[in-house]
Amino acid sequence: MTFDELYQDMSSKLKGLVPEIELHYKAELAYKIIQLKEETNAVILGHNYMEPALFHSIPDFTGDSLSLCQQAAKTDKDIIVFCGVRFMAETAKILNPDKTVLIPAEKAGCSLAEGITADDVCWLRKRFPGVPVVSYVNTYADVKAETDICCTSGNAVKVVESLNTDTVIFLPDEYLAANVAKESGKHIIFPTRKSKKSDLDHIDYQMIGWKARCEVHEQFKVDDIKNIRKQFTDILVLAHPECSPEVVEAADFTGSTKAMISEVQNSNAKRYLLLTECSMGENIAAENPEKEMIRLYSIRCPHMNQITLENTLKALQKTQYVVDVPEDIRRRAAQSVERMIEIF
Ligand code: 13P
Ligand code: SF4
Numbered sequence: 001m002t003f004d005e006l007y008q009d010m011s012s013k014l015k016g017l018v019p020e021i022e023l024h025y026k027a028e029l030a031y032k033i034i035q036l037k038e039e040t041n042a043v044i045l046g047h048n049y050m051e052p053a054l055f056h057s058i059p060d061f062t063g064d065s066l067s068l069c070q071q072a073a074k075t076d077k078d079i080i081v082f083c084g085v086r087f088m089a090e091t092a093k094i095l096n097p098d099k100t101v102l103i104p105a106e107k108a109g110c111s112l113a114e115g116i117t118a119d120d121v122c123w124l125r126k127r128f129p130g131v132p133v134v135s136y137v138n139t140y141a142d143v144k145a146e147t148d149i150c151c152t153s154g155n156a157v158k159v160v161e162s163l164n165t166d167t168v169i170f171l172p173d174e175y176l177a178a179n180v181a182k183e184s185g186k187h188i189i190f191p192t193r194k195s196k197k198s199d200l201d202h203i204d205y206q207m208i209g210w211k212a213r214c215e216v217h218e219q220f221k222v223d224d225i226k227n228i229r230k231q232f233t234d235i236l237v238l239a240h241p242e243c244s245p246e247v248v249e250a251a252d253f254t255g256s257t258k259a260m261i262s263e264v265q266n267s268n269a270k271r272y273l274l275l276t277e278c279s280m281g282e283n284i285a286a287e288n289p290e291k292e293m294i295r296l297y298s299i300r301c302p303h304m305n306q307i308t309l310e311n312t313l314k315a316l317q318k319t320q321y322v323v324d325v326p327e328d329i330r331r332r333a334a335q336s337v338e339r340m341i342e343i344f
Pocket of ligand 1: 258
C-alpha cells in the first residue's frame with residue numbers, strides 16, 4: 001500500500017472524527033509502522049478500545065480479548081506487537097513462548113488485573129477446597145497460573161457451564177461475576193479475607209466471586225439510561241458485562257466488545273448508547289456513518305489510552321517493551337488459557 005492509498009483509506013473513515021492536519025501526521029506515523037512491521041516480520045494486534053487513527057490503520061487484526069487471544073495463538077510471525085494492555089500482551093506471550101511480544105507502553109495496566117493476586121487465589125482455594133477456579137483473562141500470568149480455566153466477556157457463561165460443577169470460584173470482576181450468576185440462575189457470594197469461616201458455612205451459594213471492578217465500566221448509571229430513553233425513545237442501549245447488573249438489566253443488549261460491534265452493525269436502529277470505553281463508539285461511527293452514537297459519557301480507559309501510534313513506532317524501532325513471563329508460571333498459565341481456547 002502506498003502512502004497515498006493509506007491516507008485516502010484513513011481519511012474516508014476518519015474525516016469528521018480526526019482533524020485534517022492531525023490525520024496527515026497520523027497517516028505518516030502509520031505508514032512508517034506498516035513498513036517496519038513488514039521488515040521485522042511482525043504482526044500487530046489491536047484491541048477494540050484503540051484510538052480511531054491507530055485502530056483504522058496499523059493492526060493486522062482487531063477484536064475483543066477472545067479473538068485477539070485466538071489470533072495470538074495462530075500467528076507465524078516472529079514479533080507480536082500488542083496494542084492493548086499488559087494482561088493481553090502477557091496472554092500472547094503465554095501462548096507464544098518462543099516469539100518476541102512487545103507492548104508499546106510498559107505501564108498500560110488494568111484495574112481488574114490489579115485487583116487480585118496469586119496469593120488471593122491460593123487463599124480462596126484453601127478456603128473452598130476442591131472448587132474449580134475460573135479467571136477472567138483480565139488477570140496477570142501468576143493469577144492465571146493458579147486458575148483452572150480462563151474466560152473472557154464473550155464466553156464467561158459458557159465456560160462456567162462447561163465445568164458442570166455445583167460450585168465455581170469466578171475471579172476477579174465483581175460485576176461480571178454477578179452478571180454471569182444472574183444469567184445462569186446461580187446464587188453468588190463475595191467473601192473477603194476478613195470473612196469468618198462460620199459466616200460462610202451457613203450460606204447457600206453456587207458461585208464465589210471477588211470484589212475487583214473495572215474503573216471505566218463501574219461509572220455507568222441506571223438513571224442516565226432512564227434519562228436518555230426519555231430524550232430518544234428509539235435508542236438502542238448496549239452495555240458491556242463489566243457494568244453493574246442493574247445497568248446491564250436496564251440495557252437492551254450485553255456482550256463483549258466484539259459482540260457489541262456486531263449488534264450495532266446488524267441492527268436497524270438509528271441511535272445507540274454504548275456503555276463501554278468511549279473510543280469504541282468512535283471506531284464504530286467511523287465505519288457506520290449513518291448510525292448515530294450518542295455521546296453521553298466520554299470515559300477513556302487510562303491504560304488503553306497509553307498506547308499511541310508514536311509509541312508503537314518506537315516499539316518496533318527499539319524492540320521495546322519486551323513482555324516476559326517466568327517459564328514455570330507461563331507453563332501453568334498456558335493450561336488455563338488453552339483450556340478456554342479449546343472450548344471456543
Ligand atoms: P472484551 O474482551 O469484551 O474486549 O473486553 C476487554 C476489556 O478490557 C473490557 O474493558
Ligand atoms: Fe481494564 Fe477496564 Fe481498562 Fe478494560 S476498560 S482494560 S477492564 S480498566
